[in-house]
Amino acid sequence: MKLRSKAAALLLLALAALLLALLSLRASRAEPPAPPARPASAPQRHPASAPARLPGPGAFPGAGPRARRRRPPRPRPRAGRRGAASLEKLARRPGELRSFQAVLPPELWIHLAVVACGNRLEETLVMLKSAVLFSHRKIQFHIFTEDSLKPEFEKQLRQWPDSYTKKFEHRIYPITFSVGNPQEWKKLFKPCAAQRLFLPVILKDVDSLLYVDTDVLFLRPVDDIWKLLRQFNATQLAAMAPEHEIPKIGWYSRFARHPFYGSAGVNSGVMLMNLTRIRSAQFKNSMIPTGLAWEDMLYPLYQKYKNAITWGDQDLLNIIFYFNPECLYVFPCQWNYRPDHCMYGSNCKEAEREGVSILHGNRGVYHDEKQPTFKALYEAIRDFPFQDNLFQSMYYPLQLKFLETVHTLCGRIPQVFLKQIEKTMKRAYEKHVIIHVGPNQMH
Numbered sequence: 001m002k003l004r005s006k007a008a009a010l011l012l013l014a015l016a017a018l019l020l021a022l023l024s025l026r027a028s029r030a031e032p033p034a035p036p037a038r039p040a041s042a043p044q045r046h047p048a049s050a051p052a053r054l055p056g057p058g059a060f061p062g063a064g065p066r067a068r069r070r071r072p073p074r075p076r077p078r079a080g081r082r083g084a085a086s087l088e089k090l091a092r093r094p095g096e097l098r099s100f101q102a103v104l105p106p107e108l109w110i111h112l113a114v115v116a117c118g119n120r121l122e123e124t125l126v127m128l129k130s131a132v133l134f135s136h137r138k139i140q141f142h143i144f145t146e147d148s149l150k151p152e153f154e155k156q157l158r159q160w161p162d163s164y165t166k167k168f169e170h171r172i173y174p175i176t177f178s179v180g181n182p183q184e185w186k187k188l189f190k191p192c193a194a195q196r197l198f199l200p201v202i203l204k205d206v207d208s209l210l211y212v213d214t215d216v217l218f219l220r221p222v223d224d225i226w227k228l229l230r231q232f233n234a235t236q237l238a239a240m241a242p243e244h245e246i247p248k249i250g251w252y253s254r255f256a257r258h259p260f261y262g263s264a265g266v267n268s269g270v271m272l273m274n275l276t277r278i279r280s281a282q283f284k285n286s287m288i289p290t291g292l293a294w295e296d297m298l299y300p301l302y303q304k305y306k307n308a309i310t311w312g313d314q315d316l317l318n319i320i321f322y323f324n325p326e327c328l329y330v331f332p333c334q335w336n337y338r339p340d341h342c343m344y345g346s347n348c349k350e351a352e353r354e355g356v357s358i359l360h361g362n363r364g365v366y367h368d369e370k371q372p373t374f375k376a377l378y379e380a381i382r383d384f385p386f387q388d389n390l391f392q393s394m395y396y397p398l399q400l401k402f403l404e405t406v407h408t409l410c411g412r413i414p415q416v417f418l419k420q421i422e423k424t425m426k427r428a429y430e431k432h433v434i435i436h437v438g439p440n441q442m443h
Helices: 002-030 082-091 121-134 150-158 182-186 193-202 222-231 251-255 275-280 294-305 313-323 349-354 372-383 390-403 414-437
Strands: 110-116 139-145 168-173 208-212 216-218 238-242 266-274 328-330 358-360
Touching: 110 121, 110 193, 110 222, 121 139, 121 150, 121 168, 121 216, 121 372, 139 150, 150 168, 182 193, 193 208, 193 266, 193 275, 193 294, 193 313, 208 222, 208 275, 216 372, 222 266, 266 275, 266 313, 266 328, 266 358, 294 313, 349 414, 372 390, 372 414, 390 414
Parallel strands: 110 139, 110 208, 139 168, 238 328
Antiparallel strands: 208 266, 216 358, 238 266
16 A cells, blocks of 8 residues: 555656646746846947837737738828929928928029120019029029129019029129130120130039020920930930021021031020030030040130121031030920011921920010010010919910910910910919918818
8 A cells, every 4th residue: 555655646746747847838938038137337228119019910819810900091192292292291301391492402403594794684584583483493593794784683683572582592603704815705796695605614513504595584494494404315415406497498508607507507595504514525626636625625616717607606506516416415496486486487396286485585576576476475474573373463464465466477376375384374373272272271
């Protein structure tokens, strides 16, 4: 009996030890091992608190995949607004205005240059006004002018309302020519017009630039022509529009006594430039067998052709790109629409399809009665009060003025002049009402 009782006791002890071992093994699996203690001298780190997570499907007894609660779907932003809104949120700092252009870095600004001498003050201001009325990105104006006009430019630009002055910055430069005789350059064609040839030399810190004559009006955002820079191929460094769409009635094809680009030449009143490429290029020419840098080429070129050119700096540009056609990108006539495109019959097909994008009122048509359609557009932008409604104070009066010009050659096609400006005004209106006011506040 004693032996049996001892054997039973030993069996119970063995079972108890086995049970304890099983319990301790289960406990070790359920609880993760504690992290090793840090030395007392080690600095304590406090990691950022992570957002709370819902327990997994096996965290509660009896919970399986089917018992997991589904999260409600996240609402998706409306199409068409997501990109701009995201950029604006990323760019905006706390307390800043809801304006993406206010925080746009300077390297992303549009650079616009103009040369104004003599009686071109008003024309230049109207051109600058048309640029800021419709544009989205911030613009850096580079204004080259005589010393006598500088105070008036400063005064007039300061009087513009804050809602528009925040869309641009400006810098005023004196008229300077780095090579040759300054007086010769200044008298070439129009007063100071040759200054544009020296922009790559003067604006050394500017990568790309849009140059326009003073008699230019933007009928859509400057941003749109600025985008054409992306279409340059590896060799192109400047862009202009043809001088004429029909070579047989164009000026260069009939009267030029010097080489010119293509079959009809190009007009330099609106000119996009990649200044970085221009500064680094070597240009083929008719003077020496090797290439010349831009600045080194200008004065010898002028000396060779000065008795054969009529349109000054534009003729010199035509000669340069005659010898270097691979360097030029030619954009359509809608970006440089002149009286020649309608006074001999409508011959700018791109403008007929899409409307005039940039109006170029050369030959003084803003100030005489030869082309009343051009004059009406100029006066509408000049007289528009900055804070007024674009449709009520510009577009509708412009339509009424156009009714008075239907007897003229250019006035017969009013839709060509109005199509793009109408689109631009609609976009500006929708942006203001829907984005800034908000669709829920519209009545």
